[in-house]
Amino acid sequence: MIKFINVFIEAFPFFMNGLVFTAELALSSISIGFVIGVLVAISRTYGNKLSYSISTIFVESIRGTPLLVQLFIFYFAFPQIGIHLSPLVASIISFSINSGAYQAEYIRGSIQSIDKGQMMAALSIGMTKWKSILNVILPQSLIKVLPSWTNEFAYLVKYTSVAYLVGVPELMAQGEFVASRNFEFMDVFLGVALIYLVIVMILTWGMSRIEKMVRMPGV
Amino acid sequence: MKVLEVRNLKKRYDSNEIIKGISFEMEKGETVVVIGPSGTGKSTMLMCINRLIEPDEGKIFLNGEEITGSKHPEIFRQRIGMVFQEFNLFNHLTVLDNVRIGPIKVKKLPKDIATKVAIENLKKVGLESRMNAYPAQLSGGQKQRVGIARALAMEPQLILFDEPTSALDPELVGEVLEVIKKLAREGMTMLIVTHELGFARDVADRIIFMENGEIIEQGGPEILANPLKERTKQFLAKFREGR
């Protein structure tokens, strides 16, 4: 235990360096993914045949393949068609797209769970379809989607660790760096695990507070 | 011997006393209807009798045997049928399986005999033709008739009805009440909580009026027309206005 604490303290500066990248990866990917998710969800629910088909193919092909393969395509394969991405950019793009597909599914489910009467009521006071979606349907769905969205966020935070495999110096990579010097693989990676655990727990706790704050009374 | 004897039954949640010392008895073959305003502990009282809710004080006897204090409430529940407001049919089982699961698993009857018993009781409620359907395929009235058949299949000494028609559309209430009336004529011992006053007058041998966890008044069906207590009068008057 004492040894673990010593190793942890020694590695801590490295962990913090890595944490900056982990946070950057997670925050930018969840945000970009959110924008993708909302757009895809709306086009799958309310779009015409063409946009429905395109967004469905997008969601199904992303959800049907591993994140790691997607990352490798962006980082290792894109140079073949003349697009060179840095490890960080390739990671953010692939994480955003991946998370966007999952978020789209959650948001779509949430939109569909909103009572049909809400849409009718919005139309009945003269709103257009798109105004109704924007002002009535979407706000309710986004509140309802929060628990699964939190889950997705936690998944994403953990999945940022694969950015290590293309050379982003995030938390996992820092752990590997430290451990390959002091050979304390067990203690170092237990330390890494602990940091992820704390982040995920803080995230879950914080989101449940937010959920309570924005909950619709009586629903 | 009395089929059911309730002595000084009390139940509280936190500091809130829901049932404040209720006592009454039921004879074999008697149909007793409990009426009263919503939220006055009628359902709680009913569930205390088969200990789906554990009473805090008081004693309950079924045919002279004490239910309260027994370590095995399931032994008494086998002999007391219950019909729920929300039906509570087993969603994963067909109508037939819903009715015979008790005889098979609890009474350990052989499957063919249990099936016979189940079909007999489904005939009684007029649903033998739907025995292969699943609960979600039935109307509310049909669900409740299956609920009654399920209770009957255990050949209970007493059946408890917890607002059996409250969750039903008005046009479906009649078919369920008909079945209960038939059981009353056949001499089944029944304790019924309901808001259907017309039905109460037709079927009850005795009516108990409950308010705020207490029995205010009890007597024959004539108390509906000529209540003695002021609170009963008020309740009945409000009910007539409401109709």
Next chain:
Amino acid sequence: MDLLSILQVLLKGTLITAELAVISFAMAFVIAIPFSLGQVYGNIPIKIITTSYERIIRGVPLLVVMFIIFFGFPSIGIRFDPFTASVLSLGICSSAYQSQIFRGSLLSVPNGQIMAGQSLGMKGTQIFIHITLPQAIRFSIAPLTNEFTIVLKDTSFAYALGVTELLREGTYIISTTYEPLLIYLLCAAIYFIITFSTNSIVRRVEKRFAIHGFEFRGERA
């Protein structure tokens, strides 16, 4: 390398991928059942232990678990080959999610169902076996299928430990053909075919055992 021999090599990797997925999913299932029962029916210490297990494992990335087991365990004298280490890590991580799925399914059986069982005089174990369990199993089929496809996709992490699964075989081919786009897209296609067919097979099975009006489609847990 012509396309046929490429496909042959990828197929070899696919078999390892499938092995990883099936073995670790099965292992996770065996762990998850007692843990979920402990979470729902256990006494307070058991509830605390099983719930902490679920929460902790769900908070740690699979890749970190893999590194602890593969690189960390040798320092306490336990050595695993890459394949075993991957199966153990995938299994442990998935067991937490599966336990969460079973717990949710057990708890989503309505209380009225249990009361109805009691009213017939059934004992606790009888109610569990005949009422709660059959309904909970149906509730968990869809989320479990989902979890299986997640495990299948996560087997690609075994690449990092050098297991010659699909992605690793693909990478080997790329080092001789220099065709990363084609090869990785082929890998993606193979993963997609497996997850897609798993989903559609289960959906068909589900339909056959479906109870009219009794539906439950969960999401990625």
